[in-house]
């Protein structure tokens with residue numbers, strides 16, 4: 463079930479015996495010119511990533527699901543993955559990009575990720591406002607990061623969500639599994655209303671993978687959407703393992719989207735495979751599927767997520783939309 467390429471990688475290094483800048487494996491006329499920009503970055507994994515979007519004729523990637531958070535919070539998350547805590551499904555989960563923040567943003571730029579997010583989330587009350595302040599500062603000093611904010615069911619949530627919106631937040635993150643709350647909780651209703659009204663997307667981890675939470679699964683989200691049918695929900699991880707139920711939610715509500723984070727990779731297919739018979743529905747929803755990666759916490763190289771999307775065989779148009787155009791439209795990039 464694990465990807466053969468889970469060994470730590472040095473994306474700027476030369477460990478790829480097959481890599482190179484000789485253009486092999488780069489079919490199509492656009493790829494060579496786009497990938498080999500001569501800036502020295504197009505080697506190793508960064509070169510592979512750049513050749514991927516270059517082949518598609520894109521100006522780069524937009525990744526709606528990347529994690530940036532205060533260092534000590536991020537280190538706690540990494541410690542949790544290392545300890546194979548229950549929320550990870552007790553899986554062996556080597557963090558591929560365990561690097562300093564500046565190196566991580568530099569790496570996304572080397573990959574040609576034009577815009578990304580700072581997915582951060584509280585696991586208890588009294589934390590969201592502080593995380594939002596950090597995220598506002600991060601977005602301020604990181605212009606290619608879409609200003610991200612978060613929320614938790616607690617008194618005052620409507621007020622700080624409004625404040626974040628007024629401060630320019632462009633995307634929210636909610637984590638039903640880690641937060642262990644019901645997203646349909648009465649305390650959140652007015653906050654969801656504010657976000658629906660402002661048409662600000664919310665990336666929400668609400669599926670029951672890699673391990674279920676008390677309130678994960680399609681039921682609670684269906685209740686949220688019934689009350690806020692215009693809410694721009696982005697179902698993280700394609701709702702795994704309840705892929706089909708969440709595809710159904712997107713089919714029912716035109717503002718529901720899905721991110722690809724970790725879906726279709728060798729790692730995930732090993733224990734939560736996407737049902738092949740649902741591929742036509744995924745193709746049909748091609749204008750509402752968005753690239754997400756979980757960078758830096760993914761247990762395989764970044765380029766594997768891209769290749770995992772490509773091998774679905776849904777075509778160049780679908781890939782272009784998913785890897786760039788849908789998010790560019792949604793966020794006005």
Ligand SMILES: [Zn+2]
Nearest residue numbers: 527529581756
């Ligand atoms: Zn994530």
